[in-house]
Structure formats: structure tokens, C-alpha cells
Amino acid sequence: MLFRKNRKRFHEHIQLNTQKEITGQKGLLSSNLDENLHVFHSIYQDCMDVVFRTFLIGGQTRAVLIFIEGLSNLEEVDDNVLAPLASVTEGKVRPRELLEKKIHISKMKEVKTVTECIEYISVGFPVLLVEQEMVGLALGLCKWEKRSIEEPQAESVVRGPREGFVEALHVNTSLLRRKIKSPDLKMKSRKIGRYTDTHVVIAYMKGLADQTLIEEVENRLQRIDIDSVLESGYIEELIEDNPYSPFPQLINTERPDVAAANLLEGRVVILVDGTPFVLIAPISFFSLLQSTEDYYQRFLISSAIRLLRFVFMLMSLLLPSLYVAVLTYHQEMVPTALLISMFSSRETVPFPALVEALMMEITFEALREAGVRLPKQVGAAVSIVGALIVGQAAVQAGLVSAPMVIFVAITGVSSFMVPHYTQGIALRMLRFPIMLLAGSLGLLGIMLGVILIVVHLCGLRSFGEPYLSPIAPMKKNELKDSLIRAPWWGMNKRPHLTGEYNPYRQAPGQKPNPGKGDES
Incomplete structure (x- = not known):
């Protein structure tokens, strides 16, 4: 008991010292550019990959561009930020005027606190600070090396799509959007991890997924308080129902078609930045024995x-x-x-x-x-x-x-x-x-x-x-997709977990009937 108390005090002491070292991290930006620079230099001390690019706007107004080398697109920074601002002829220019007149970037956001600046800098957004302005600009010019879309090695098929998820979260969400083009595909984002600040996305189909299930997934993710999330396995182990069971209670997959198929059956997909493996919940014992190619x-x-x-x-x-x-x-x-x-x-x-x-x-x-x-x-x-x-x-x-x-x-x-x-x-x-x-x-x-x-x-x-659904409890309609797979025209209903919202996935009468069409 004494050891636990000492460990807790030590952890609180470390957190307190870290907050003290980052002076002003949670405060507002100052109108004095030197004060802002002092804060950011103290935060990024001994960070050789963080670049502070100071320059003059129109030869008069001091400004600084803070970004991380390797996470920002330097060519776009030169062409769309530094070059236009250097050619400004007006004297004092407010950030909003820069947004409207000189900087032509599709994704840009005003930042007012040091914390917001750190969040955007960490994901590759260059942050622009101007003298005598208490508002900065986070510029959507991030670019980093990522793996190209390839066929998943562990889930190869003879017949089916050959593309798989990658480590970039925005690429994975776009792969899902390519499969499901309906605006009913919803995606909620949150950050988990004190140091990694990992983006985690909850994807579901509005009108198909049970609202209780969505809220349960959100609550379990919200309870997670951990230093880092480097892979979806961290999340899986922290949100499963029975951590001592040898059987998995979530499916992990690299295939966008598998994730899309489960979304259309009313399940929830959890995507984690930095890993190609997404999580699917809820599942059953029989779903773990079903292959994509089935x-x-x-x-x-x-x-x-x-x-x-x-x-x-x-x-x-x-x-x-x-x-x-x-x-x-x-x-x-x-x-x-x-x-x-x-x-x-x-x-x-x-x-x-x-x-x-x-x-x-x-x-x-x-x-x-x-x-x-x-x-x-x-x-x-x-x-x-x-x-x-x-x-x-x-x-x-x-x-x-x-x-x-x-x-x-x-x-x-x-x-x-x-x-x-x-x-x-x-x-x-x-x-x-x-x-x-x-x-x-x-x-x-x-x-x-x-x-x-x-x-x-x-x-x-x-x-x-x-876990043994649809055998225990018995659900006769879902037996069509358990031990065997019925033809598509016979599986007209979704699983029972979505039955209250949109139970039918196809119109009746889909069974092929050649030679007996309407006579003209």
C-alpha cells in the first residue's frame, strides 16, 4: 500500500514538473512575438526537427512560422506562405486579412492558445504567428511519408478487392468513403494517449447501428487514460468485455470491404491512427470463422x-x-x-x-x-x-x-x-x-x-x-449466415442487433427467375 502511494505521488510530481516546464502552455497567445517565441522555444527545447522560420511581412511586420521538418510540405510552405507574405506591400496586416487576401490554402484555422498551436504543430500543420497579434494561423500543409495501398498479406483472397488499410488515418477513412458513399456513414473522432495524442475514429451507419451500442463504445473509449496508443491492440485490450478470456471479442482486419460489410450490418468500426488494423464490434464466435471470400x-x-x-x-x-x-x-x-x-x-x-x-x-x-x-x-x-x-x-x-x-x-x-x-x-x-x-x-x-x-x-x-449468437440464443433468421451461407436473395434481413432500425437490406423477390419475366 505504501509503495502504491509513493508511486502515485511520484507520478503526480512528474506531471506537475512537466506542466511547470511548459510555461504558459494552456494560456492565450501574447501580442508580443518575443514572448510567444520564448514559450515555444522552452517547449521545444532539444527538438532539432522543429523549425522556427522568422521573416518580415512586406519588409516591416515580424512573423514566425513554426513547423516540424518531415511532417510539413516545405514546397507548399515556400510557394503559398513565405513568397506571398514577402510580397505584401501593406504595412500592418491582420491574420484574417492574410487568410482572405494572400494565403490561398483550402484548410486553415485560427488558433488562440499555446495548446492549440502544439496540437496542430504535432500533426504537421505549420503555425504562423505575427507581431502585435494574439491570434495565429494553423495552415493545412502537412505531408509525411506513408505506405502505399497494398493487398493485405494476412487476408489474401482469390476473388475480391486487393486493397488494404494503411497507417495513415485519413487514407483509411477515405477507403471507407469509397465503399460507402452515403452521408449516413458517420465518423466521430477523439484523441487518446497523454503523450502520443493518437486520433481514434468511431465509424458507424446512422439508422443501422444501435444508438446504445454507439454510446457504449464512446463511453469505453472515454474511460481510457493511458500514456500512449501505438496500435489498435492497445484499444482492444482496454475495451473488451472479458480480458481474461482467450477468445477475441473484437475482430481486427486490414480490409476496407470487411469493415464496410460490417458497418452495413449495424456494427461499429474503430480506426486508430498509425496502424492498418481496424477493430469491429460486436462480434460472435461464428463471425470469427467466416472468411471474406465466403x-x-x-x-x-x-x-x-x-x-x-x-x-x-x-x-x-x-x-x-x-x-x-x-x-x-x-x-x-x-x-x-x-x-x-x-x-x-x-x-x-x-x-x-x-x-x-x-x-x-x-x-x-x-x-x-x-x-x-x-x-x-x-x-x-x-x-x-x-x-x-x-x-x-x-x-x-x-x-x-x-x-x-x-x-x-x-x-x-x-x-x-x-x-x-x-x-x-x-x-x-x-x-x-x-x-x-x-x-x-x-x-x-x-x-x-x-x-x-x-x-x-x-x-x-x-x-x-x-458470443454464441445465433445458436445460443437461437435466432432462426440469422442461421442463414452461420454454419452455412444462404444465397444473397435469401438473406433479406440484417442481424438482430439492427432489427429495430432497418431490418431489411434488400427488396423482396430477388431470387433469379429466368425465362419467366413479364410478357410484352
């Missing part, structure tokens, strides 16, 4: 692939545990010929099936993680070659059996069928406790583990929405 292929193909995905998801969770349970406790369930073959391959293995499975699973996870972290040129080769060499060498050395290598390989391939990486991570984490239960209690332990997982999922919520 809605671009024909519904028969999408439904078959989706069912296959569910089967392999269960295999990735339970296959090693079933092998351990059957081989340890339930040999009578295996055909005699297969049982003899499996035990003959285990003659030289000194470990029980549980230890053998844990060794192989941990090794496989390590190889997969190494393949992800290594450079792309060698990552895939290391993971594939490493798995082949380690597996073959382990079998020849008698440390593991050949069937175990086969089951672990099938489990690894099955885990890649899960479309969302965060959901796959959760299943990989749960695989190990279920294996321990299988090694201790056999099939009874597996049933116990599955029951615990299902109970946990039944109590889990994402922004108030049941």
Missing part, C-alpha cells in the same frame, strides 16, 4: 468450404487429445490391425503418449512462430524444412512415433483453416489443457474440457451481444 463466391461453394472449416477447427482443437486418450485408455476403440501397427511403431519410444504429444506440439508451435518472425525469404523455408527434418530425425531416433508426427501435422494444417489469426491462437492455447485432461481422464477428460469451453462461450459477450 461472400464473393457462389453460395454452394462458400457453404461447403465453411462446413469444412468448422470440421477442421474441431480437429485442430481435439485431434491430439483424441489420439492420447484412445492410445492410453481406450485401446478397444481402435481396430486390431491399426492398434498393432500403432503399438509396433511405439516400441522404441520411451515416453508415454501424453509426453510425446506435448513434445511434438510444442516443437511444432516453436517452428511455426520462428517462421513468422524470421524474414520472409527464409521464414517459410525454415518452418517447412525444420518440420521435415525434426520429424524425420525424431522418428528415426525413437523419440516419437510416426503416427504421432502424422497427427501433429494434420493438426497444424487444420489450424491454418481458421481465417482469423486471433481465433487460431485461442484454439492453439486451449489444445494443451485438453491434452492434459485427455492424458489424465481419457475421453471423459476431453468431454469435461469441451463442456468447460462451451460454458465459458455461453457466458461470454461482445459489447452486450451473446
Whole structure:
């Protein structure tokens, strides 16, 4: 308790000293240009990238332009600010007159406090201060290096758009505007982070998203008080319903089409400046097992692939545990010929099936993680070659059996069928406790583990929405887009979370009916 009090006092002391160092930061700008310069020089002390460009307007009035090198467009500053002001012939010119007569910039704002100046300078807006004026001008001439729009590496598709979000927030919002051209697409902005002052945008469709959901998202974001927000993962961890659950309660995506599709279903999208990953809420367990391409292929193909995905998801969770349970406790369930073959391959293995499975699973996870972290040129080769060499060498050395290598390989391939990486991570984490239960209690332990997982999922919520919806609670209309995908002409209603506002997303009678049109 004493340590916590001392830490709190230390934190308050640091904040107080910081406020004292930034003299006048929250005050109004002075009409004395030297006083303003003194304040800004003290604030940006030891900041070599901050430029103070002093000059004379019309050869008489002193002025200064403050900007950060690398965040402002220097060519535009020279052409649209310095050159026009240097050619002014009038004596005293007020900032408003500069705005109307000499500076031709589409985006400009008057600033009256030091705090406003710092906010605009930090995002690349040059701030113009003039002698004998208590009002400055923030000029919209920001420009910084950003990554070009590319196809998302983790969410590639065979059929569908190839563009993905980037790290620039204004580019991401424009990508959403290109998908949804209606003015009902609303975007609310706020800043989070004491030092980073990160822009966070809440996007939703007016008339589709529940107002209660929007207010809940805003309240959870407002409660965040943190030093920095460098990625959307910071936000996700601070606003989810159950932080101790291994299952994700928000979807993160790099694809504008995914974000637009969820907006049109009444969900909320959270965009964070500096990251290409946006957050979507609320979600369900079944939405994490749906791929973008499910809605671009024909519904028969999408439904078959989706069912296959569910089967392999269960295999990735339970296959090693079933092998351990059957081989340890339930040999009578295996055909005699297969049982003899499996035990003959285990003659030289000194470990029980549980230890053998844990060794192989941990090794496989390590190889997969190494393949992800290594450079792309060698990552895939290391993971594939490493798995082949380690597996073959382990079998020849008698440390593991050949069937175990086969089951672990099938489990690894099955885990890649899960479309969302965060959901796959959760299943990989749960695989190990279920294996321990299988090694201790056999099939009874597996049933116990599955029951615990299902109970946990039944109590889990994402922004108030049941995690197992539409199965629990049962929503018959939404079953058309859960285990299978019905054709588009059959999914005429939106999810229930938007049913009170605009439940229908298409007119009736959209089913194709060739050869039976109106006769002329």
C-alpha cells in the first residue's frame, strides 16, 4: 500500500514538473512575438526537427512560422506562405486579412492558445504567428511519408478487392468513403494517449447501428487514460468485455470491404491512427470463422468450404487429445490391425503418449512462430524444412512415433483453416489443457474440457451481444449466415442487433427467375 502511494505521488510530481516546464502552455497567445517565441522555444527545447522560420511581412511586420521538418510540405510552405507574405506591400496586416487576401490554402484555422498551436504543430500543420497579434494561423500543409495501398498479406483472397488499410488515418477513412458513399456513414473522432495524442475514429451507419451500442463504445473509449496508443491492440485490450478470456471479442482486419460489410450490418468500426488494423464490434464466435471470400463466391461453394472449416477447427482443437486418450485408455476403440501397427511403431519410444504429444506440439508451435518472425525469404523455408527434418530425425531416433508426427501435422494444417489469426491462437492455447485432461481422464477428460469451453462461450459477450449468437440464443433468421451461407436473395434481413432500425437490406423477390419475366 505504501509503495502504491509513493508511486502515485511520484507520478503526480512528474506531471506537475512537466506542466511547470511548459510555461504558459494552456494560456492565450501574447501580442508580443518575443514572448510567444520564448514559450515555444522552452517547449521545444532539444527538438532539432522543429523549425522556427522568422521573416518580415512586406519588409516591416515580424512573423514566425513554426513547423516540424518531415511532417510539413516545405514546397507548399515556400510557394503559398513565405513568397506571398514577402510580397505584401501593406504595412500592418491582420491574420484574417492574410487568410482572405494572400494565403490561398483550402484548410486553415485560427488558433488562440499555446495548446492549440502544439496540437496542430504535432500533426504537421505549420503555425504562423505575427507581431502585435494574439491570434495565429494553423495552415493545412502537412505531408509525411506513408505506405502505399497494398493487398493485405494476412487476408489474401482469390476473388475480391486487393486493397488494404494503411497507417495513415485519413487514407483509411477515405477507403471507407469509397465503399460507402452515403452521408449516413458517420465518423466521430477523439484523441487518446497523454503523450502520443493518437486520433481514434468511431465509424458507424446512422439508422443501422444501435444508438446504445454507439454510446457504449464512446463511453469505453472515454474511460481510457493511458500514456500512449501505438496500435489498435492497445484499444482492444482496454475495451473488451472479458480480458481474461482467450477468445477475441473484437475482430481486427486490414480490409476496407470487411469493415464496410460490417458497418452495413449495424456494427461499429474503430480506426486508430498509425496502424492498418481496424477493430469491429460486436462480434460472435461464428463471425470469427467466416472468411471474406465466403461472400464473393457462389453460395454452394462458400457453404461447403465453411462446413469444412468448422470440421477442421474441431480437429485442430481435439485431434491430439483424441489420439492420447484412445492410445492410453481406450485401446478397444481402435481396430486390431491399426492398434498393432500403432503399438509396433511405439516400441522404441520411451515416453508415454501424453509426453510425446506435448513434445511434438510444442516443437511444432516453436517452428511455426520462428517462421513468422524470421524474414520472409527464409521464414517459410525454415518452418517447412525444420518440420521435415525434426520429424524425420525424431522418428528415426525413437523419440516419437510416426503416427504421432502424422497427427501433429494434420493438426497444424487444420489450424491454418481458421481465417482469423486471433481465433487460431485461442484454439492453439486451449489444445494443451485438453491434452492434459485427455492424458489424465481419457475421453471423459476431453468431454469435461469441451463442456468447460462451451460454458465459458455461453457466458461470454461482445459489447452486450451473446458470443454464441445465433445458436445460443437461437435466432432462426440469422442461421442463414452461420454454419452455412444462404444465397444473397435469401438473406433479406440484417442481424438482430439492427432489427429495430432497418431490418431489411434488400427488396423482396430477388431470387433469379429466368425465362419467366413479364410478357410484352
